[in-house]
Amino acid sequence: MDVREELISRFFRYAAIESQSDGRSQLLPSSPGQAALAELLAGEMRSIGLDEVLTDEHAIVTGVKRGNRPYAPRIGFIAHLDTVDVGLSSVVRPQILRFDGSDLCLNHQEDIWLRVGEHPEISDWLGEDIIVGDGTSVLGADNKAAIAIIMTLLARLDPVVGHGDVFVAFVPDEEIGLRGAKAMDLSRFPCDFAYTIDCCELGEVVLETFNAASCEIVFSGVSAHPMSAKGTLVNPLLMAVDFVSSFERSQTPEHTEKREGFFWFKDLIANDSEATLTALIRDFDTDGFNQRKRRIAEAAEQVRSRYTKGDVRYQITDTYQNISSGLDHDGRAVAILRKAMAELGIQEKLIPMRGGTDGAVLSARGIPTPNFFTGAYNFHSRYEFLPVTVFETSFDLALKICLLAATHEAAEETALDGALP
Template sequence: MGIRDELVARFFRYVAIESQSNATSTHLPSSPGQLELAKLLAEELRSLGVDDVVVDEQAIVMGVKRGNRSSAPRIGFIAHLDTVDVGLSAVIRPQIKRFEGRDLCLNPAKDIWLRIAEHPEIIPWQGEDIIVSNGTSVLGADNKAAIAVIMTLLARLEPSQPHGDIFVAFVPDEEIGLRGAKALDLSRFPCDFAYTIDCCELGEVVVENFNAASGEIVFTGVSAHPMSAKGVLVNPLLMALDFMSHFDRSDTPECTEKREGYFWFKDLVANDSEARLKVMIRDFDKSKFEQRKQRIGEVVERIASQYPSGSVQYSVADTYHNIGDYLQGDNRSAELLFNALDRLGIAKKLTPMRGGTDGAALSARGLPTPNFFTGAYNFHSRFEFLPVPAFEKSYETALMLCTLGAEHDSDGQRA
């Protein structure tokens, strides 16, 4: 079996296991399919001769492929087990279509089409095989394409091929707060630096991402019958609306791009007595990020003074931080990645990621972890697609990182 066929076969096998994360669950993993997939991967790792393979009850899988260059840096690769829940089916039915420059029919029975006019990003892949879903779910290249890349890398490394120790980890629930990466025992993952393979199109590289926090504001009103409500009733829903009115309407996800931050008021549940408002806070700049969190508290105080017989309470907690803040003191991982892309002739596309990856949590914990491409497009969409040649290039990049790593010592100097 060639590399292309192996990548595709592994991808199809992994997406066949339903592993959609569940944000309403407080358990790790949040869904049973993630543990099922974790156990499968652990078995495959052992069959490939990977050492020290462990899988725990939290669906965290770890192992190490011992190297033959003791002076080389110890490199880690990380992928997440869960697929995202965006209200579509958890069942993924992948298929390969040849793109001949015409709209692709994903599902004839439901008349679901990937149309070029709506997704011109597919145009450069004319004449190539494209992996798509049947339109009722996401494809799951986020992040099972990465799992396939890592497993194929481990299967294909020849004993004679120079490489240092290669650590691998598969973690649950990236899509709902990087929970698995935060729980990963780094004492059992002692690499010098690592990579997540968790961004999109060919050449994409992430060495900076949003700082992120989530908050909840609770408005407690005073209920009263309308016949005696004057001067008594305090409507918590109106308190919440007044709160949101103090924020710039253009300072939102749908009105910002690139490195622009935002507030995202994304959930409001209210009754006569109480309203609970959830907010997501994002900014690349650390000082602006702190100012945004402070802004929540300032507006809370204003609303509390406006409604003295009601009350307002709030909480804000950091979710993840900018990878770039942690790579400044140790750029070996980024430099090795850039060199690998140069060696392969892949133009790098430095992408300020308007989101987070497991690498954000791991970098903040002291493990520098940049992110590079799976080759897929349109993550979190029924129109997610994965050009097979781009998928292969993701594998080649992982392999080149190991090859170039063997040419250097752990300090990043050429051996």
């Protein structure tokens, strides 16, 4: 089986396991399918000769492919087990279609089409094989494409050619707050630096992410029967509406791009006595991030002063920080990534990721972990697609990183060589 066939075979096998994370659950992992996938991967890791393979109670799987270059830095790869829940089916039915320039029918029965006019990004892949779902779910290349790449890499690393120790981790619940990466026992992942493979098109590299926080704002009102409500009733739902209305629409996700931050009001649950609002804060700049936190406090005080018989409580919890703040621990991570891309002729597309990755958590915990492309487009969408050619290129890049890290030159790279732009 060649690399292309192995990547596709592994992706289809992993995609068949339902592993949507569940944001309503407080368990880790939040869904049983993630534990099932973890056990499958652990068995495969043992079968291809990895050492120290361990799956813990949180379905965090770790292991190491031992190398024969003792001077080489210890590198790692990490991917997440879960797929995102966006209200679609949890059952993924991947298929391969050849793109001939026409709209792709994903599902004849449901009449679901990936239309070129709506997704012109597919036009770059004329004549190519494309992996898609059937339109009833996300494809799950985020992040099972990465799992397939890493497992294929581990199976094909050749000690005759030479490589250092390569550590691997598969973690649950990245999509609901990077929970798995936060719970990792780093003594099981003792690498000098690592890589996530968790973004989109060919050449994309992430050295910068949002700073992120979640907010819960609770509005306590006063219930009363309508016959005696005047001067007594305090409607917590209206308190919440007033709170949200005090924020500018220009500061929401649908009105922002690039390095612009936002407030995202996600959920509102209310009854006669209480309303609970959840919101997300995102900003690339630390000062701007802190200012947004203060804005939540100010808005809460404004509503509290208007509804004197009610009350407003809020809690802000940091989710992750900008990955850039942790990448300077060891500049070799970025230097080797860039050198590998240059040697493979891959043009770098440096993007500020309007989201987060497990690498943001690991970088903050002392393991610099930049991120590079899987090759997939339209993450978190029924129209997600993965050109097979780029899938292979992502694998080539992961392999090249391992080989370069094993050279004396790479082992001696300084932090300055990997400095951020």
